[in-house]
Amino acid sequence: MIRTVLRTEHVTMQFGGVIAVNDLNIVVKEHEIIALIGPNGAGKTTAFNDITGVYTPTKGRVIYSPAEGSEADITGKKPSDIAKMGIARTFQNIxxxxxxxxxxxxxxxxxxxxxxxxxxxxxxxxxxxxxxxxxxxxxxxxxxxxxxxxxxxxxxxxxxxxxxxxxxxxxxxATKPQLLLLDEPAAGMNPKETSELTDFIRQIRDRFNLTIFMIEHHMDLVMEISDRIYVLDFGNTIATGNPTEIQNNERVIKAYLGEDEDA
Amino acid sequence: MNKDKRNIMLTLVALVVLFGVACFAQTEIDSYVRRIINLCLIYAIIGLSMNITNGFAGQFSLGQAGFMAIGAYMVGIFTVPVNLRADVFYATPMHPWLVNIYIPLWLALILGGVLAAVVAGLIGTPVLRLRGDYLAIATLGFSEIIRIVITNATSITNGALGIKNIPPLNDVRYIFLVTAISYIIITLLLNSSYGRAFKAIREDEIAAEAMGIGLFYHKNLAFMVSAFFAGIGGGLYGALLGTVDPKNFLFTITYNFLLIIVLGGMGSITGSMFGAIIVTAGLEYLRLFDEPLEIMGVAIPLFRPGLRMVVFSILLMICVLFWRHGIMGTNELTWEKILNFVKHPLAGFRKKGVQGK
Structure with missing residues (x-):
């Protein structure tokens, strides 16, 4: 059986009256590339911050397994300690x-x-x-x-x-991570650069034996590279599945394109 | 590796030469100039200590006066000869536990530094959670608290009367050696992995934390090392003056060091040294503006006590306007630069000519 590297259990993040992330249940398995997508303000970066310790989730747990048979509850740990355990990240605004x-x-x-x-x-x-x-x-x-x-x-x-x-x-x-979180790695890149980045992400996954969890807006990149995709909208997970499933999911299309008023 | 070895050799040679100069100064130069040299050296230690937190770790702290006071009082309390203590503590007798304890100066300096570091650790725990202006205000407040505690612990510190009869130390060699050792230790720390972690925190706290650098530990470390050397500098300051007095450690003295590091360059080790020399010597030699001046029998009305500070402030403003990052910025004067300059003294000017073509 393939090891689950990261798992969030009912993670909820509330800022005052705003629920930024609601009941998020993500499973990331070893050597997978998982994408988290969704319209702006869907709570993707908040989810990342909950995982890396920048925020402590209002509810729920984040479970990280650095090696076979060992599991740690990293909810609310300090970002520096989480980094030491093997979770590294990049930022949306470099x-x-x-x-x-x-x-x-x-x-x-x-x-x-x-x-x-x-x-x-x-x-x-x-x-x-x-x-x-x-x-x-x-x-x-x-x-x-x-x-x-x-x-x-x-x-x-x-x-x-x-x-x-x-x-x-x-x-x-360089921090020798097991799990790499990429927050919009292709933001601001043109199609050629994006396709180079796609290759690069695959390369480092294989070369450094990584598990990758990323937020991305470039659909070519996401659809080509991801093993599975989670879609957030207003904090709720509205769909999960492999790229083909997501592409044909009506709720996802609605969330991205809006409702068809004539229908 | 080869270059590193060369640089170490050059540094050692320079230290020996400078120590020779210090010995020469000690015997050949009058005590007024010696005192200025010593003050430059002491201010250089304290300036660099402040640069650790403010310039390298990026934590705007204004607590240097308090840590200096701790070091100075350690020297004041324990290095006054035992038989002279009754004269010093004539109003309130010294605490009987302390009255017979004598500590040599070098040990008092180290203990003063250690105590300052311990106090910094205690203060740092709550205070270093703050950022920017808030941290500055909080450290300033704590520095005043230290001073006021000292003023009121009369049986230990002789209160507002201060401690006199400290064996005066106007010895360039001694102070030069302490300065050199302090600079070497701080340079080694700042060039190590820990120093890089400080810089990372200065550049971007959130990114540093995400890269596994514990903010609390490293900020506190910087703060305590800074306090340690401020304590040593303060101890030398007390010994140089031969007397310590709470009024010497008003928070205004901290601004001298702020000035030194802003002028020298926030985040530059050699810059702190240049800043210290310019500020100390500058303030001393601008005294001529404070004295009445007569040209051909006519008294120039501007020349009166206080003009010195006006001139100094204008010079500062010019400096900050045109060199916003101080003399050195975050750069260092390295042996490479010096050697390049010696080999091609005009290279700096020539480069511009080449670009013009």
Whole structure:
């Protein structure tokens, strides 16, 4: 049986009188690519924030299984602890460390697995030196693999928009995640770039043995890549299924296109 | 690796040369100038300590005066010779537990730093949840609380009378060594993975947290290390003046250090040093504006006490208007830059010419 990496149980998020996410039950299995779609304001990013600890859900639980046979309730844990457990994410509006170099951006993402204390780090004790060298070697390998090595010394904010998106994904990869959450990775990309990104997401899934859960608006990308799709509208899950099912689901079409008034 | 080794060698050579200069200054230069040099060095430590939180970790803290006071009082209370203490504490006798405890200066400095760091840890727990202006106000408030506690703990600190008879330390060599060690330690910390984590928090807290950097731990760490070195700087300050007094640690002194790091560059280690030198020496040598000036028998009416601050403020405004990120910004003066400059002193100008073609 394939392991369930992430599961949300009746997750509900309420802001005052607004129910942003209502009774969300998502199951993400190992090595799957799952998409979360829905019109603007449907609660997709809120769902992400509930999973990554930015918000604590008003109701419900988030269960994460980092390995076979182990399960952890990560509801309401700190984002940094969730990241340490192996869930990495990107952001809808790119959140790079803008004034730092490409290299530093990725190197910082290695900090979470550092075992040496700040004293050992300050005194450059052998244990720390070894760890630092390993981190740097990892970053070098990663940046070379994704063709960002040549621009490693550039400021992150000076990269073209598309490369910034890639860099954010690479930075998330540097934390060695099991589960990668991508919040609109193709936002602002043209069709050619989107199709390159589609290949890239598949590649990293296989290369790093990832499970991917993403929010996306580009339907070509979503339909081509997803194993399953969840559709949110006004916080409610209105459909789930594989791409063909979703494409033919009437409620989804309605949510996206609106009701036909003449009918 | 080779370059790293070269840089370490160059740094060591520079330190030895500067220590030589310090020894020379100690024997050959008069005590007024020595005092200015020492003040520059002490302000450089405290400025850099403030830069850890404000420039590197991006947490706008204004608590430096309080942490300095802790360090200074540690030196004041424990390094006054035991037989002179009755003279100092003439109004309220010193607490009997403390009256016979003497600690050498170096240990008092370290203990002062440690106590300041502990206090910072206690303050940081509630306060570092705040951001931006709110954090600034809260730390400012705590710094005043520290001062007021000190003023009122009369049997320990001699209250508003302050502590005199601290063996004066106008020794450039000693203060230079403490400054050098502080700079080395802070530089090593800031260039380590922890320093990068501080910068990540400065750049984007939410992203840093999503990358697994615990905000609370790292902010508190920055805050405590900052307080530690502010405590050491404060201890040297007390020893340099030979007296500590609660009025020395009004929150206004914090602005001196804010000035140093804004001028030098928020997030620049070498910038803090330049800022400290400019602010300290600048304030000292602009004193000529405070003195009456007569040109050909006519007294210039502007030259009177206070003009110094006017001139200084104008200079500052010009500086901030034209170099918004201070002298160094977040850059450092590295050996690469110095060597390049030595090899091609005009390269900076030539580049512009090439672009023009």
């Amino acid at each position: 959140r790079l460390f803008k004034d730092l170099s490409v290299y530093e951006n990725v190197l910082i993402a290695k900090h979470l697995h550092l075992k040496s204390s700040f004293v050992a780090a300050t005194l450059r004790l052998p244990g720390y030196k070894k760890e630092e060298e390993a981190m740097r070697a990892d970053v070098e390998r990663l940046l070379k693999e994704v063709n960002l090595w040549d621009v490693r010394n550039e400021k992150a904010s000076s990269l073209p928009y598309g490369k910034q998106r890639y860099l954010e994904i690479v930075r998330a990869l």
